[in-house]
Amino acid sequence: MRYITAPWREAYVRSAGKSRGCVLCRAGKARAGASAHVLLRGRQAFVLLNKYPYQTGHLMIAPLRHLASPEDAPAALLNEMTALLQRSLKALRTAYAPHGLNIGMNLGRSAGAGVADHFHLHVVPRWTGDSNFMPVIGGAKVMIEDLDATFARLRPLFAARPRAAQR
Numbered sequence: 001m002r003y004i005t006a007p008w009r010e011a012y013v014r015s016a017g018k019s020r021g022c023v024l025c026r027a028g029k030a031r032a033g034a035s036a037h038v039l040l041r042g043r044q045a046f047v048l049l050n051k052y053p054y055q056t057g058h059l060m061i062a063p064l065r066h067l068a069s070p071e072d073a074p075a076a077l078l079n080e081m082t083a084l085l086q087r088s089l090k091a092l093r094t095a096y097a098p099h100g101l102n103i104g105m106n107l108g109r110s111a112g113a114g115v116a117d118h119f120h121l122h123v124v125p126r127w128t129g130d131s132n133f134m135p136v137i138g139g140a141k142v143m144i145e146d147l148d149a150t151f152a153r154l155r156p157l158f159a160a161r162p163r164a165a166q167r
């Protein structure tokens, strides 16, 4: 096994300035609705459907701000992302009853990030017998449900206020 280190990439990974043309910044500013597939907008973070899902119900949780990596993020933002993760898991379990879920971040293009300088958390429902995680990360996948149908199914589950907030 050959290990590859590229310390100069740190500057690239940390380049938080290039928000122009960033699909996540654009989606974060878009009005909630079917076109941007934004399921929920919080104070500092939001939940949206992945336009190129690895699996039906593939969500992403991202900061509204253009931030390259969690170490640059304030604690309040990370806390909100954790709360959005809990809501996402509940919604996906209710809508799809997956057998399992993958949760993960790809930081930097070498790690597989499609949007390299705006960090985001992937939440991917899994079913016994579907592909392993690595092929899922690496390749295309035949979808069982189109994005508008996924959005229509999940949106009401995010629109409902979480029980914790009703106290």
Ligand SMILES: [Zn+2]
Pocket (backbone or CB within 6 Å): 018, 019, 022, 023, 024, 025, 026, 065, 066, 067, 117, 118
């Ligand atoms: Zn961005």
